[in-house]
Amino acid sequence: MNGSTFSGLTSEQFMKKPTNEPILEYKKGSKEREALEKALEEFANKTTDVPLRIGTEKITRNLDKKQVMPFDHKKVLARYTYATADDIKHAIEVGLAARGKWERLPLKQRVEIFLKAADLCAGKYRMALNATTMLGQGKNIVQAEIDAACELIDFFRFNSYFALGLEKYEPISTESSKNSLVYRGLEGFVAAIAPFNFTAIGGNLSGAPAIIGNVVLWKPSDTAVLSNYIIYQILEEAGLPPGIISFLPADGPTFGNTVCSNPNLAAINFTGSVPTFEYIWRKVAENLGNYTTFPKLIGECGGKNFHFVHPSADLTSVVIGSLRSAYEYQGQKCSACSRLFIPESLWPKFLEEFSKLHKEIKVGSVQDGSIFMSAVIDDKAFARIKAYIDHAKSGADGAKVILGGTYDDSVGYFVQPTLIRVTDFQSKLLTEEIFGPVLSAYVYPDAEAETLVTKIKDATKFGLTGAVFSQDKVFLQKATDILRDATGNLYLNDKSTGSVVGQQPFGGARKSGTNDKAGGPHYLLRFASPLTIKETYVPLKEWRYKSMD
Ligand SMILES: NC(=O)c1ccc[n+]([C@@H]2O[C@H](COP(=O)([O-])OP(=O)(O)OC[C@H]3O[C@@H](n4cnc5c(N)ncnc54)[C@H](O)[C@@H]3O)[C@@H](O)[C@H]2O)c1
Numbered sequence: 001m002n003g004s005t006f007s008g009l010t011s012e013q014f015m016k017k018p019t020n021e022p023i024l025e026y027k028k029g030s031k032e033r034e035a036l037e038k039a040l041e042e043f044a045n046k047t048t049d050v051p052l053r054i055g056t057e058k059i060t061r062n063l064d065k066k067q068v069m070p071f072d073h074k075k076v077l078a079r080y081t082y083a084t085a086d087d088i089k090h091a092i093e094v095g096l097a098a099r100g101k102w103e104r105l106p107l108k109q110r111v112e113i114f115l116k117a118a119d120l121c122a123g124k125y126r127m128a129l130n131a132t133t134m135l136g137q138g139k140n141i142v143q144a145e146i147d148a149a150c151e152l153i154d155f156f157r158f159n160s161y162f163a164l165g166l167e168k169y170e171p172i173s174t175e176s177s178k179n180s181l182v183y184r185g186l187e188g189f190v191a192a193i194a195p196f197n198f199t200a201i202g203g204n205l206s207g208a209p210a211i212i213g214n215v216v217l218w219k220p221s222d223t224a225v226l227s228n229y230i231i232y233q234i235l236e237e238a239g240l241p242p243g244i245i246s247f248l249p250a251d252g253p254t255f256g257n258t259v260c261s262n263p264n265l266a267a268i269n270f271t272g273s274v275p276t277f278e279y280i281w282r283k284v285a286e287n288l289g290n291y292t293t294f295p296k297l298i299g300e301c302g303g304k305n306f307h308f309v310h311p312s313a314d315l316t317s318v319v320i321g322s323l324r325s326a327y328e329y330q331g332q333k334c335s336a337c338s339r340l341f342i343p344e345s346l347w348p349k350f351l352e353e354f355s356k357l358h359k360e361i362k363v364g365s366v367q368d369g370s371i372f373m374s375a376v377i378d379d380k381a382f383a384r385i386k387a388y389i390d391h392a393k394s395g396a397d398g399a400k401v402i403l404g405g406t407y408d409d410s411v412g413y414f415v416q417p418t419l420i421r422v423t424d425f426q427s428k429l430l431t432e433e434i435f436g437p438v439l440s441a442y443v444y445p446d447a448e449a450e451t452l453v454t455k456i457k458d459a460t461k462f463g464l465t466g467a468v469f470s471q472d473k474v475f476l477q478k479a480t481d482i483l484r485d486a487t488g489n490l491y492l493n494d495k496s497t498g499s500v501v502g503q504q505p506f507g508g509a510r511k512s513g514t515n516d517k518a519g520g521p522h523y524l525l526r527f528a529s530p531l532t533i534k535e536t537y538v539p540l541k542e543w544r545y546k547s548m549d
């Protein structure tokens with residue numbers, strides 16, 4: 001880069017590593033709390049219409065789908081429509097027509113749009129992002145702030161920084177030839193398929209490929225349509241040209257089948273459950289002979305994350321960390337702790353301390369600032385989580401509900417934070433992703449700590465996050481080595497959730513995903529198709545080797 005000004009900064013300042021967006025506290029009476037309450041009131045008292053967005057078109061026909069508030073499911077937050085297969089094909093054509101110009105822009109110009117978007121998220125639209133995430137996805141104030149505001153802002157700023165960083169590497173040139181690398185976007189289009197649980201993930205799945213020069217079809221989750229559409233509008237206001245990202249709420253299989261059967265599919269950027277990713281992967285395999293290029297498949301999926309507690313562990317950290325990891329956002333983080341392995345010697349004290357805090361957990365509407373938890377996302381999630389709790393209540397697998405275990409969907413999809421003691425190591429409570437506020441504890445004899453870590457290593461098909469709590473450094477090292485292949489993100493003496501962009505690049509191993517580490521420097525390369533150019537200055541004259549003389 002030269003020294004000219006860029007986003008009001010010199011290029012040298014521009015290249016400076018960003019810092020993470022500070023998390024606002026929203027204390028009662030604070031300016032930010034007042035602004036948030038105003039935004040909550042505004043969005044809660046109306047139903048917002050969300051169109052399909054393709055190029056310059058806003059399509060609002062037949063708004064027959066509803067996004068409801070999970071904690072009060074009679075209330076409709078937004079109305080939207082599903083894109084048909086024809087809409088999706090049209091968006092592909094519009095994207096491909098816009099691709100050439102966008103992909104050839106200097107990276108700096110694309111980055112500038114995303115930096116502007118980050119500023120809009122941090123300022124003008126912060127409360128709209130948080131309020132729609134709270135009302136639509138059932139997050140409390142802090143959970144919305146760390147996701148919809150801070151993580152999204154961080155994704156836009158750090159992705160910009162990491163993308164520019166790619167261009168720092170220059171291949172070696174010689175006196176007779178110059179070598180260079182051009183980070184082209186992928187040839188074709190990228191389909192970004194987003195989950196409901198993190199607003200920021202929707203922005204990253206679509207935004208990261210676009211920064212690199214791709215055109216993107218963004219399918220938000222049905223239960224996160226409004227917050228995701230606010231991001232779309234922010235990108236538009238920041239200067240994203242029409243056609244680069246299409247916004248396409250759609251029926252999952254209709255979207256999946258349409259994009260996977262198109263010869264121009266260049267990548268799927270997916271976050272969601274393992275079965276959905278496997279479905280998409282199979283569709284791509286079925287269509288393999290039809291593609292112009294091998295589509296890249298980037299998928300971040302579920303987990304069965306654990307806290308392993310060694311007898312030497314600091315118990316307060318275990319209690320606080322487990323409570324937060326298992327119950328924050330109702331356990332609906334892919335990284336949420338759902339298995340606790342704890343030694344006999346610590347179990348009674350753990351239970352005493354954990355129960356005290358458990359009693360203090362308030363569950364309710366997100367409009368009540370004093371709640372710790374709200375409702376789970378929808379009726380399907382409610383039924384799934386309830387079935388696991390009922391399984392435990394039936395006494396199957398030697399399971400026993402110790403705390404919580406009640407649920408009620410008459411007003412909202414409420415499930416109380418639940419602790420289950422499980423004695424069967426193979427129990428589905430210890431092997432399947434529940435994705436709700438259910439923590440299963442397995443109590444082990446102190447002397448078997450190392451044997452148990454070895455058993456945990458291959459106990460599930462997942463490999464997302466895990467935590468080891470131990471004051472014994474030698475054990476910590478040994479456990480880290482044993483668990484080397486068992487997670488993508490390992491935490492030592494910390495909870496298994498809460499990764500921060502730029503600090504803990506995130507992604508799981510095994511069936512938890514392709515482990516491309518969102519929020520890290522290498523993620524962006526997945527959306528590039530680098531072109532190496534060698535230019536030789538001297539004419540080619542000799543074809544014989546010296547050894548032939
Ligand atoms: N590893 C991570 O980084 C990470 C992050 C967040 C969530 N998750 C995982 O996501 C899951 C929760 O999210 P969810 O309930 O939204 O997941 P999901 O798999 O139900 O849906 C994800 C997206 O896929 C779409 N979809 C469904 N069927 C489809 C099909 N046949 N073709 C194409 N798209 C289809 C959905 O409409 C949605 O937009 C959990 O398993 C969680 O662990 C993982």
Ligand SMILES: N[C@@H](CCC=O)C(=O)O
Nearest residue numbers: 197333334335497498499
């Ligand atoms: N970044 C999140 C995980 C996202 C999955 O839902 C965390 O680590 O808490």
